[in-house]
Amino acid sequence: MPRMNEEILIATKNEGKLKEFKNIFEKKGIKAKSLKDISSAINVVENGLTFEENARLKAEGYARNVGIPVLADDSGLQIDALNGRPGIFSARYAGDHNDAANNAKVLSELGGIPNEKRTANFHTTIVVRKPDGAELIANGDLKGRILSVPRGENGFGYDPLFFIDGRNKTLAEMTTDEKNEISHRALAIQDLLNQFDAFWK
Ligand SMILES: O=P(O)(O)OP(=O)(O)OP(=O)(O)OC[C@H]1O[C@@H](n2cnc3c(O)ncnc32)[C@H](O)[C@@H]1O
Numbered sequence: 001m002p003r004m005n006e007e008i009l010i011a012t013k014n015e016g017k018l019k020e021f022k023n024i025f026e027k028k029g030i031k032a033k034s035l036k037d038i039s040s041a042i043n044v045v046e047n048g049l050t051f052e053e054n055a056r057l058k059a060e061g062y063a064r065n066v067g068i069p070v071l072a073d074d075s076g077l078q079i080d081a082l083n084g085r086p087g088i089f090s091a092r093y094a095g096d097h098n099d100a101a102n103n104a105k106v107l108s109e110l111g112g113i114p115n116e117k118r119t120a121n122f123h124t125t126i127v128v129r130k131p132d133g134a135e136l137i138a139n140g141d142l143k144g145r146i147l148s149v150p151r152g153e154n155g156f157g158y159d160p161l162f163f164i165d166g167r168n169k170t171l172a173e174m175t176t177d178e179k180n181e182i183s184h185r186a187l188a189i190q191d192l193l194n195q196f197d198a199f200w201k
């Protein structure tokens, strides 16, 4: 039997995120399992009011079921001129999980708003939860501006609209490696790593 603290479940359906997290934990000698490795299929309703509440709902729901520590995260785009929307509703802002429709809705809501007022922020919160309820919480943010016309083919979600002044590019015009140097998720993972060893022992 492995000791409890040698395994972690990564509670995401997103393959890209899973790969990133697996890589990190394998370097620490911790086996990262995915939702495909567990038999107990549970349906967590993400009805929290914040990114942290949603990440916790996922982590808590699975931790209770599988008996090993669980990592869950929640991310989204917060646009200042839209009072922080789409925020926790980023994945399904236009109804379904459809990136093109979500981007079109954001552009239409921002119609007529000038460049300097189109500031925005990508946010990630990660919650790692042990079966005894102990929690690690990590956060990351990336500031940018929402363009009026999408640019670039890489990435996913709102990347073609999210312009980084310091790089003179949208996230969709960056390579995966370049995005992973600066992204909200990368910064949240860094914050997680800074706290991890003390939490895990
Ligand atoms: O809950 P899981 O299964 O992990 O997957 P998800 O698609 O809900 O993923 P997130 O909570 O991380 O993100 C919610 C939405 O926010 C947007 N988003 C998050 N991170 C993004 C990024 O790096 N680039 C572009 N859009 C992003 C995108 O529309 C996502 O569907």
Ligand SMILES: [Mg+2]
Residues within 6 Å of the ligand: 073, 074, 075, 091
């Ligand atoms: Mg989500």
